[in-house]
Amino acid sequence: MAGLESTMELNNGVKMPRFGLGVWKSDNHAARDSVAAAIRNGYRAIDTAKQYGNERGTGAGIKLGLEQTGLKREDLFVTTKLFNGDQGNYERISKAFEGQLKDLGLDYVDLYLMHWPVDKTFVESYQAMERLLQEGKVRAIGVSNVDNQRMAQLIEAADIVPAVNQMEFNPTNQEQEVLKFDSSHGVTMTAWSPLGGGNSLKNPVITKLAEKYGRTAAQIILRWEWQRNIITVTKSVHEQRVIDNSHIFDFELSDEDVQTINQLDQGKRSLWYDDFKWHNPDGPYGDSVAAWDDSNDEL
Template structure:
């Protein structure tokens, strides 16, 4: 049955929840509070990254949320990502990963993604991630923001096929060629920015469908992604919205309406994807951890 505990089997047999909370652009205190709220409200998947600057807050939220929800660590699925500035040889990646585990307050993570394919280092970095998975502190490894050329090159040398490719995916940016390539190699597409900001949420057709089904625009989009088989990471700092976003399991879009949304693709990537300096690990957006005013405060 569809629901927040529904999972999809990754290519290594690990079960991953299909719907989770992300914490991008959240400071440590907001991450703590939203993660705890999500776990209280039935979410079983949490997605963070070193580059977000809030792994400590996320870890505090996991600890608090598990207590409040009466859950065990093994009941939830935690994803974090290899920071661009930590890419390189095994020793560098392993040291960074251990630091991330410490910040999260965890003994292992369920999924470790390479955040960006920094051209000079992503092959070597992925090989280091493979070694870490074999050591048992990571249940699955994958990538994020990989186009087809880079993923194809990675697959030439990979011993472990990435379990996931996390991409921007929403009605106006559906990454059709990347999705097709991922599916052909048994790599699960996961959506970040699943609502597409104003481009998707304010689309007249989405609004029309929201009225038809008596749902919010966000719920229409999230249900569409669910029916497309996309794992979704949705960010919110407000508990009411965290709850509302999860109310997509008591209705279903018709096949015709799914196809209608499929036609909204404009191939327009938002946010800062196009600004990344692929060849330069120290590009403007490529190698910076967000620093928040509360970074050093007690959580």
């Protein structure tokens, strides 16, 4: 039966839940509370990153959620990401990863992603991640924000094909060429920003379908992504919205309506590699972890 415990098998046999909670732009306290709420309400996949500055809060939320539900660590699927500033050789990455485990309060993570393919280091960095996998510190490795050219470079140099490529994916940005290329190599796509930063919620096609099905605009989009077989990471710091976002398993979009949403694709990304500061000095994303007012507070 479809639901929050439904999984998709990755190319190394590991089963990943198809629907999870992300904590981008959440401070540590908000991450703790939303993660715990998600676990209480049936979510089994949690997605964070060192870049977000909230791995401690995410770990606190995991601990709290497990305590409140009686679940075990192995009942959850936890993803975090290699920080751009930590990329390089194995020794550098291994040390950074141990720090991430400490912040998360975990002995291992289920999926470790390269957050961005940083020039001159992303191949070496991925090879270091392969060693973490071989050492049993992670159950699967993958990448994020990787286009076809760089994915081809990684596959050529790697011993282990990435299990996942996490990309911005929503009605107006469907990454058709990346999805086609990755699928042909056994790489599973995961969607970040599945609601298009909220912009897709206002699309008249989506709002009309929401009225037709008696659902929220978010539920229409998330159900569409489910029927497209895209693993989805959605984000909210409000418990009721966390709950509402997961109520997509008791209805189905018609094939015609799926195709209608497919036609909304404009290839419009909210941010992309060429805007990234490590490649463009004027870009907005550099070698720094997001700083929050509560970063040093007790959790």
